[in-house]
Amino acid sequence: MARAATTTDAFNAVAEPRRRQILDVLADGERSVNDLVMLLGLAQPLVSKHLRVLREVGLVEVRDEGRQRMYRLNGHSLKPIYDWVKNYEQSWSQRFERLDVVLEELKEREDGDDGGNE
Structure with missing residues (x-):
């Protein structure tokens, strides 16, 4: 059986430890990519890659603020995991x-x- 793509399933998306770290940080409030890079000690391209996956499954939302993109947790998308x-x-x-x-x-x-x- 083929594994579901991480971009379509919240369970697979949060299976990756770095994505869970990002969600943990965003649970405290909205952050820019640069903030996440600094707080997590990860390279910017890696953080951006993980944010893209989290955004595609709906676990995070993004808004533009000037030249920055601000990310925030979307708790409603975690409900299937919570229910399970x-x-x-x-x-x-x-x-x-x-x-x-x-x-x-x-x-x-x-x-x-x-x-x-x-």
Whole structure:
């Protein structure tokens, strides 16, 4: 089965770590390409390439401000990813609750062992 192009699917687009870094920075607010280059320590052509992919799948929006292009996160396009991850939230919560019970039992055993050695 052929893999979906990164330019048509948000899941594939965010699979690339540098694109996730860009989204993380843009989550704090609008940034120019130069700001992203400086904050991420990546070459400008690489940042521009990743921004193009993110823009094509709708994860970021761009507007012109004078001679600069300003990029911002489009949270609505992240909703399919959120909806997919949300399906696992109940399972994760149950597992964490079970882990809390086990850790509490271990702590009680440890405290009980210490009490007998005094």
